[in-house]
Amino acid sequence: MTTTSLDFYLPNELNATHPPERRGVRRDQVKMMVLDRETGHIIHDKFSQITDFLKAGDLLILNNSRTIPAIFKISWERRGTILKKQVEVRLARRRGDSVWDVLVVKENLKAGDILYFSDRLTASVKGPAINNPKLRTLIFSLSGIELFHQLYSLGEPVRYEYIHHPWDLDYYQTVFASTPGSVEMPSAGRAFSWELLFNLQRKGVQIDFIQLHTGLSYMFDEDKLPSPEDNYEEYSINQETMTKISTTKANGGRVIAVGTTVVRALETASKKGVLQGWTNLYIQKGYRLEIVDGIITGFHEPKASHLDMLTAFVEERHILNAYRKAIEHEYLWHEFGDMNLIV
Structure with a gap:
């Protein structure tokens, strides 16, 4: 190609x-x-x-x-230990009612890691996304409308370097x-x-x-x-x-x-x-x-x-x-x- x-x-x-x-x-x-x-x-x-x-x-x-809002700041947990707070996650594409492929900026997530979006919303890392190893597949604790309500309340729109505000x-x-x-x-x-x-x-x-x-x-x-x-x-x-x-x-x-x-x-x-x-x-x-x-x-x-x-x-x-x-x-x-x- x-x-x-x-x-x-x-x-x-x-x-x-x-x-x-x-x-x-x-x-x-x-x-x-x-x-x-x-x-x-x-x-x-x-x-x-x-x-x-x-x-x-x-x-x-x-x-x-x-x-939809697609940028989130989350806490990252592995085996019960918080490794880092304020990690940036960007939604990439929806795979199902509770499943999304995401980009995790500058961090190497592994299967089984837990991401804390809020007290009401968490996600577990399934592993690398199909067709794009740069992405990770997440399974959220909520689905459908409930998930979207949380995403809208927590996230902000994607913006790139030429957008300063x-x-x-x-x-x-x-x-x-x-x-x-x-x-x-x-x-x-x-x-x-x-x-x-x-x-x-x-x-x-x-x-x-x-x-x-x-x-x-x-x-x-x-x-x-x-x-x-x-x-x-x-x-x-x-x-x-x-x-x-x-x-x-x-x-x-x-x-x-x-x-x-x-x-x-x-x-x-x-x-x-x-x-x-x-x-x-x-x-x-x-x-x-x-x-x-x-x-x-x-x-x-x-x-x-x-x-x-x-x-x-x-x-x-x-x-x-x-x-x-x-x-x-x-x-x-x-x-x-x-x-x-x-x-």
Whole structure:
């Protein structure tokens, strides 16, 4: 397996450190670059004007997974002895009602160790996670809704080094998020407001939802996950959505995915013929997209695997040129940044 590893220089000042609302900008008023898949032609606009670039009969598909707190400070016990307090644990992916794979920062946990999250919540270490030895599988003392209540009361959202302030969890939600499960925000949908969604529907653009719970994308040892093939994420798609996709394409409409998560889920369902399960699909240059005709996404950092996915939509030279233009026009990067529509 090879990656395109598209590289460029990203000035630090273009990392979005604040949510748009804290910069005095409505979430649907962030900047938007529109990139033509065939020609590489670029248009600069506001995201609220996306109605000008989508057509009646197009189908917009969003990820309705809700972001959960995923960072915790815990006490670590082995054989009845507390080895360390204030150990950082990050949820990585949910495996069951009481089972999660987690990243334990800078500590080597072993099977049988006990982690104390609170007086009400503990977890036992089962061992290394399947498909990723950097993670550990935990079995919590609570399950289902009770577990989520504790996680929400104890944790904080994942934030990376370019975010200097611990913003509240609400800033890491899309307006349409419904089912908890993502440890990192499905950020491509953040710029949508209900008003904008209604405006699109009034124009005749169809809107539907899938669900993919995003996993932890960063392993904390200066080592990015090399590709989504190492990042298993749980997805679920309704049969009604797949029927709507078929009808849309038969009628000449386009299927526009809001985010790389939606692309992975839809293309996995098409490839496997399975509407729910786990995906580690890696999409790169030369991959034949079977469902998705366009994508709404943020701006991705140098060498990110998400850039590899974009090469399935548009030529590398057009992507690199677009990113150069984005830097010249001072677009902002990451989950609180500006948007890119590729159609």
